[in-house]
Amino acid sequence: MGSEDRKPIVVRDLVKRFSGVPVLDGLNFTVSRGEVLVVMGASGCGKSTLLRMLIGAMPPTSGSIEILGKDLARLEGADLDALRMKTGILFQSGALFNSLTVGENIALPLREHTRLSPETIGIMVKMKLEMVGLRDFEHLMPAELSGGMKKRVGLARAMALDPQVMFYDEPTAGLDPVAGGMIDELMTDLNRKTGVTSIVVTHDMGSAFRIAHRMILLFRGRAVAEGTPEEIRASADPLVRQFVGGLADGPIPLRVSRKDYAEDLLGQAERFEERL
Amino acid sequence: MRPAALLSGLRYLGGLGWLSADAFEAVFLEPFRAGRRGVRAEPVFEQMARVGYASLGLVCLVQFFIGVVLALQMAYILKKFGVTEYVGTVVGLGMFRELGPLMTGVVMAGYAGAAISAELGTMAVSEEIEALRALAISPVRYLVAPRVLAAAVMIPCVTMVGDFSGVLGGLLTGWGALGVAPGLFVRKLLDGLAVSDVLIGVFKSLVFAVLISVISCREGLGVDSGAEGVGRAATRSVVYSVVAIIAADCFFTALFHALLGR
Numbered sequence: 124m125g126s127e128d129r130k131p132i133v134v135r136d137l138v139k140r141f142s143g144v145p146v147l148d149g150l151n152f153t154v155s156r157g158e159v160l161v162v163m164g165a166s167g168c169g170k171s172t173l174l175r176m177l178i179g180a181m182p183p184t185s186g187s188i189e190i191l192g193k194d195l196a197r198l199e200g201a202d203l204d205a206l207r208m209k210t211g212i213l214f215q216s217g218a219l220f221n222s223l224t225v226g227e228n229i230a231l232p233l234r235e236h237t238r239l240s241p242e243t244i245g246i247m248v249k250m251k252l253e254m255v256g257l258r259d260f261e262h263l264m265p266a267e268l269s270g271g272m273k274k275r276v277g278l279a280r281a282m283a284l285d286p287q288v289m290f291y292d293e294p295t296a297g298l299d300p301v302a303g304g305m306i307d308e309l310m311t312d313l314n315r316k317t318g319v320t321s322i323v324v325t326h327d328m329g330s331a332f333r334i335a336h337r338m339i340l341l342f343r344g345r346a347v348a349e350g351t352p353e354e355i356r357a358s359a360d361p362l363v364r365q366f367v368g369g370l371a372d373g374p375i376p377l378r379v380s381r382k383d384y385a386e387d388l389l390g391q392a393e394r395f396e397e398r399l
Numbered sequence: 400m401r402p403a404a405l406l407s408g409l410r411y412l413g414g415l416g417w418l419s420a421d422a423f424e425a426v427f428l429e430p431f432r433a434g435r436r437g438v439r440a441e442p443v444f445e446q447m448a449r450v451g452y453a454s455l456g457l458v459c460l461v462q463f464f465i466g467v468v469l470a471l472q473m474a475y476i477l478k479k480f481g482v483t484e485y486v487g488t489v490v491g492l493g494m495f496r497e498l499g500p501l502m503t504g505v506v507m508a509g510y511a512g513a514a515i516s517a518e519l520g521t522m523a524v525s526e527e528i529e530a531l532r533a534l535a536i537s538p539v540r541y542l543v544a545p546r547v548l549a550a551a552v553m554i555p556c557v558t559m560v561g562d563f564s565g566v567l568g569g570l571l572t573g574w575g576a577l578g579v580a581p582g583l584f585v586r587k588l589l590d591g592l593a594v595s596d597v598l599i600g601v602f603k604s605l606v607f608a609v610l611i612s613v614i615s616c617r618e619g620l621g622v623d624s625g626a627e628g629v630g631r632a633a634t635r636s637v638v639y640s641v642v643a644i645i646a647a648d649c650f651f652t653a654l655f656h657a658l659l660g661r
Contacts, residue, residue: 207535218526
């Protein structure tokens with residue numbers, strides 16, 4: 124077994140096509156134990172698709188995903204559940220269970236997967252909530268929380284079973300700068316204290332540079348740049364410069380149509396003529 | 400019918416079969432496997448209260464009207480033959496064996512079915528179903544099984560209570576419109592009703608309950624496109640449930656007719 128095989132996350136030649144159109148087109152990367160990898164990319168570049176495949180919610184067209192030494196494609200039933208208990212995900216919306224209180228949301232995975240007494244679970248729920256600074260909110264319903272609080276509760280729930288790997292889907296999207304900053308702080312703090320290996324998918328550059336140990340930039344389904352935050356910041360690659368700087372002008376096109384514009388218009392005209 | 404439509408129909412039925420089998424496994428087999436959890440009692444009771452208790456008044460009201468209609472409809476023909484006292488037999492047999500289970504099923508398809516599919520559909524839209532899977536909690540065990548179990552227990556119970564409400568409607572109508580005394584009504588009812596008739600009614604409502612809950616769960620879990628999708632799922636779950644109930648009723652009536660001769 125080489126040293127690469129021991130990495131908690133190994134993605135090889137990952138391809139995903141939706142009705143023939145490639146969204147991910149041969150993606151390769153690994154994440155080391157305790158590392159925070161930020162995956163950046165414009166909307167629609169396949170970030171969310173990647174995340175869905177990483178949690179086993181969607182099968183890849185080809186290629187392989189290995190998490191904690193297990194090939195995701197070959198897992199099912201109890202084995203897949205065992206792996207999912209060792210991984211956590213913070214959904215973009217928080218995805219709290221709206222019919223349960225904040226405390227019950229966090230207690231649910233503990234109740235379902237451990238034989239702990241209700242009292243012990245109660246204590247653990249308080250600890251997890253304290254970790255995200257919301258201990259007083261245990262009895263509120265998710266609908267009563269702000270967006271940032273929902274995400275913090277979602278984070279506490281994802282950490283309930285003390286996972287070894289965490290996935291974050293746009294953790295700061297839709298939050299004000301202060302709430303976003305808090306989430307960044309929490310993620311960094313969690314990573315430092317628990318050594319949890321993390322993949323963060325985001326297009327929030329400020330957040331990305333604050334939390335990343337290493338970053339990759341996705342463009343047209345491939346990783347076009349990879350490096351530490353310093354390396355990415357210093358990169359001369361026009362694509363990276365455009366993305367990091369948030370410039371409208373650069374290699375990332377404004378228009379996303381695959382068909383040629385002139386052809387498209389002329390085709391329309393021809394069809395019109397045929398009808399006449 | 401086009402072959403593609405036929406195939407998608409078969410696929411849909413197959414999907415319902417899978418979901419029923421998974422729910423059955425979660426309820427009856429999973430608790431006996433080492434290290435695995437069965438369905439927890441708490442959500443089942445919660446669903447039972449929602450499906451059964453809360454719908455009781457509505458079902459009784461509908462069944463009462465059905466009993467009245469049944470008695471009035473039969474009044475003319477019974478009078479013609481001079482056997483008005485048999486109104487009790489007609490109402491008893493009609494309510495317990497046929498109309499009670501069927502009408503309760505239709506009411507529950509609208510009452511519980513739409514609620515189930517809208518609730519699960521909203522959960523699917525807000526990523527809650529995916530969050531469950533990510534937490535290694537099976538949506539079938541956690542959401543579907545309690546709903547199917549609660550429906551299978553409560554809908555037959557509600558049907559039985561509703562049957563009595565329908566009989567009451569028939570009894571009052573017979574008394575008022577036909578002058579059949581309540582004592583005579585009940586005696587004729589008991590004369591004409593076999594235990595097997597009541598059991599057939601209970602069995603049918605059990606089948607209807609499973610159909611309604613599985614179809615509604617399937618529709619709810621299948622939502623993938625926002626508020627519009629939730630609305631569509633709720634409509635479809637009611638329509639499909641009603642069609643399935645009536646088809647099943649037709650099948651079982653024919654089957655019992657062939658087997659028991661009545």
